Amino acid sequence: xxxxxxxxxxxxxxxxxxxxxxxxxxxxxxxxxxxxxxxxxxxxxxxxxxxxxxxxxxxxxxxxxxxxxxxxxxxxxxxxxxxxxxxxxxxxxxxxxxxxxxxxxxxxxxxxxxxxxxxxxxxxxxxxxxxxxxxxxxxxxxxxxxxxxxxxxxxxxxxxxxxxxxxxxxxxxxxxxxxxxxxxxxxxxxxxxxxxxxxxxxxxxxxxxxxxxxxxxxxxxxxxxxxxxxxxxxxx
Amino acid sequence: xxxxxxxxxxxxxxxxxxxxxxxxxxxxxxxxxxxxxxxxxxxxxxxxxxxxxxxxxxxxxxxxxxxxxxxxxxxxxxxxxxxxxxxxxxxxxxxxxxxxxxxxxxxxxxxxxxxxxxxxxxxxxxxxxxxxxxxxxxxxxxxxxxxxxxxxxxxxxxxxxxxxxxxxxxxxxxxxxxxxxxxxxxxxxxxxxxxxxxxxxxxxxxxxxxxxxxxxxxxxxxxxxxxxxxxxxxxx
Numbered sequence: 137x138x139x140x141x142x143x144x145x146x147x148x149x150x151x152x153x154x155x156x157x158x159x160x161x162x163x164x165x166x167x168x169x170x171x172x173x174x175x176x177x178x179x180x181x182x183x184x185x186x187x188x189x190x191x192x193x194x195x196x197x198x199x200x201x202x203x204x205x206x207x208x209x210x211x212x213x214x215x216x217x218x219x220x221x222x223x224x225x226x227x228x229x230x231x232x233x234x235x236x237x238x239x240x241x242x243x244x245x246x247x248x249x250x251x252x253x254x255x256x257x258x259x260x261x262x263x264x265x266x267x268x269x270x271x272x273x274x275x276x277x278x279x280x281x282x283x284x285x286x287x288x289x290x291x292x293x294x295x296x297x298x299x300x301x302x303x304x305x306x307x308x309x310x311x312x313x314x315x316x317x318x319x320x321x322x323x324x325x326x327x328x329x330x331x332x333x334x335x336x337x338x339x340x341x342x343x344x345x346x347x348x349x350x351x352x353x354x355x356x357x358x359x360x361x362x363x364x365x366x367x368x369x370x371x372x
Numbered sequence: 373x374x375x376x377x378x379x380x381x382x383x384x385x386x387x388x389x390x391x392x393x394x395x396x397x398x399x400x401x402x403x404x405x406x407x408x409x410x411x412x413x414x415x416x417x418x419x420x421x422x423x424x425x426x427x428x429x430x431x432x433x434x435x436x437x438x439x440x441x442x443x444x445x446x447x448x449x450x451x452x453x454x455x456x457x458x459x460x461x462x463x464x465x466x467x468x469x470x471x472x473x474x475x476x477x478x479x480x481x482x483x484x485x486x487x488x489x490x491x492x493x494x495x496x497x498x499x500x501x502x503x504x505x506x507x508x509x510x511x512x513x514x515x516x517x518x519x520x521x522x523x524x525x526x527x528x529x530x531x532x533x534x535x536x537x538x539x540x541x542x543x544x545x546x547x548x549x550x551x552x553x554x555x556x557x558x559x560x561x562x563x564x565x566x567x568x569x570x571x572x573x574x575x576x577x578x579x580x581x582x583x584x585x586x587x588x589x590x591x592x593x594x595x596x597x598x599x600x601x602x603x604x605x606x607x608x
Contacts, residue, residue, distance in 0.1 A: 147601040179601055198605060209608045216599070314590050318602030329590040332600035332607070342593050354550050354565040357578050363452070364568035365383040365415055366554030369434060371568070372445045 137170050137347055142177040142311040142321040143257075145237045145271050148213050148224065151261040153320035153333030155220035160339035166347055173250050174257045176238035176307040177319045180231065185272045187230030194231050217265075224265045232272035235304055240281045240291065242300035247290060255284040325350060373406050373583055378413040378547040378557040379493075381473045381507050384449050384460065387497040389556035389569030391456035396575035402583055409486050410493045412474035412543040413555045416467065421508045423466030430467050453501075460501045468508035471540055476517050476527065478536035483526060491520040561586060 139157070143150035161167045195206035210226040217224045237260050244253040259280045263269040269276050274295045281291045294300060311321055314329060322330040322339070325346040330338060362371050375393070379386035397403045431442035446462040453460045473496050480489040495516045499505040505512050510531045517527045530536060547557055550565060558566040558575070561582040566574060598607050 144601070148606055149599045149601050152599065179603060195605075212608050213606070315592075318600040320600065323590060327591060329592045331592065332598050334593075334599070338593060354559060355563060356551075356565045356567065357570075357574060362568050363385045363388065363570070364554040364556065365380070365385050367415060369431075370384055370449070372448050 137166070137325050137343075137350060139170060139172045140175055140323040140326075141172060142175045142307065142316055142323075143319045144177045144179045145234045145257075145260045146183075146229070146232065146264055147177075147179055147319050148217065148226065148265065149333040150320040151222055151224075151265055152217055152220050153322070154257075154261065155222060156333055156336045157322065157339050159220075159336045160343055163340065164343050164347075170343070171250050172254055173245065174241055174253055175311065176235075176241065176304040177311055177316075177321070178234055178238070178304070178308060179319065181233070181235070183231050183233040183272075185233050185236075187232050187270055187272070189231045190227070191229045191231055192227050222265065225268050226265070228268045229264060230270065232270055234271065235301065236274065236277055236295060237271050238304045238307075239294055239300040240277055240286070242303045243290060243294045244281070244284070244286055246300070248286060252285055256281060256286070259284055373402070373561050373579075373586060375406060375408045375561075375579075376411055376559040377408060378411045378543065378552055378559075379555045380413050380415045381470045381493075381496045382419075382465070382468065382500055383413075383415055383555050384453065384462065384501065385569040386556040387458055387460075387501055388453055388456050389558070390493070390497065391458065392569055392572045393558065393575050395456075395572045396579055399576065400579050400583075406579070407486050408490055409481065410477055410489055411547065412477065412540040413547055413552075413557070414470055414474070414540070414544060415555065417469070417471070419467050419469040419508075421469050421472075423468050423506055423508070425467045426463070427465045427467055428463050458501065461504050462501070464504045465500060466506065468506055470507065471537065472510065472513055472531060473507050474540045474543075475530055475536040476513055476522070478539045479526060479530045480517070480520070480522055482536070484522060488521055492517060492522070495520055 161170060164170065192203050192206045192210065195209055196203050199205060199209070207227065214224045214226055241253055241256055244256045260271055263276070263280055264271045271277065278291050278295060282288050314321065314323060316331065318331070320333055324330070324342045327346055328342045330342055364371055397406060400406065428439055428442045428446065431445055432439050435441060435445070443463065450460045450462055477489055477492055480492045496507055499512070499516055500507045507513065514527050514531060518524050550557065550559060552567065554567070556569055560566070560578045563582055564578045566578055600607055
């Protein structure tokens with residue numbers, strides 16, 4: 137069974153949603169037969185590669201109320217993240233572009249498969265929200281990507297070119313085709329959509345339902361003939 | 373989309389059913405996205421490798437009424453086969469074992485994929501029913517298998533050993549698990565079963581139904597939260 141997840145490396149609800157999905161999978165008896173594939177979604181494609189603004193400043197600019205209000209908003213999200221064991225340091229995060237991080241996630245899936253891609257996704261989220269590293273910086277990205285097992289030469293090659301850019305845009309377009317207007321956005325077995333970081337039990341129910349439906353008993357199609365051969369001979 | 377077919381190389385209704393499935397696929401607009409995989413079914417596992425009895429004699433022995441009655445039965449099947457463009461020569465076919473033919477069909481699928489396997493299946497059926505060749509004879513089998521593109525060394529290796537025998541038995545067991553008591557037995561997308569060489573329209577309906585159902589619109593799972601980030605910011 138397959139779960140496709142659209143998310144961004146700088147999306148605080150995405151990391152929380154990832155943990156909730158993982159909690160559901162940890163209790164799911166067929167988890168070994170579930171493949172999770174991460175897809176690109178750029179929340180802020182206009183963000184610069186070099187950080188020039190903190191997320192606190194971005195929030196204050198966007199919602200008003202100054203840095204105090206921004207801090208209150210971040211405190212609320214940090215409290216929810218903490219419930220999932222994630223110690224966010226949102227006040228220190230910077231506004232940066234994520235297209236290169238997404239291109240590396242495509243490289244990981246393409247060259248090394250979904251398990252390695254999952255490790256890279258986790259490392260990038262942790263780098264941004266917990267370690268407060270710049271996930272647009274090429275040296276940082278390369279260190280993280282090589283750290284999860286990607287080939288250093290391929291990483292350098294991808295970062296220095298445009299490879300997988302089309303795949304990033306295709307992912308964003310696919311999310312739109314599914315009706316997603318934000319992330320995280322989960323699609324279970326190309327069948328059930330889950331929008332946002334919903335409670336663990338929502339994931340659990342969707343997993344169980346998709347699993348049950350993917351293994352229906354064979355339905356015999358009734359037809360006109362009985363033209364078959366068996367151990368006792370052929371019908372004539 | 374995938375179609376799994378259980379059949380035997382010496383089963384007259386199987387070749388007829390194969391043609392009817394092919395007729396349905398020829399008119400099916402998504403035929404390029406359909407993969408057909410052939411599975412083993414031994415109608416007569418006790419049959420000898422060296423032919424010692426014609427199928428006419430087998431039928432006379434089994435159903436009584438002498439060779440005349442056997443010929444009448446064969447005439448009827450030949451008439452139906454002719455409607456599908458298949459010029460059977462049943463009176464000349466011999467009772468032979470098919471396990472080695474099935475082992476080569478597994479080799480074809482394993483080493484060369486389902487397209488080559490399909491060509492081998494076709495060649496074996498034609499060899500038995502139309503060309504009246506002995507499909508248990510290793511030299512004949514090797515010639516046919518190499519003729520569709522299999523590696524001569526691998527063919528010799530498989531024929532001289534026991535390779536893929538377990539796969540043959542596993543196929544037969546799987547057919548039983550699906551409730552098949554004879555062949556041909558078709559399974560469309562692990563969902564719809566078709567027993568016997570049914571009319572083309574039965575295949576057409578099953579193909580269309582499975583296709584439509586394999587591409588459902590995404591169903592959104594309603595949950596409690598709206599914890600997501602979009603281009604305009606993150607919900608808090």
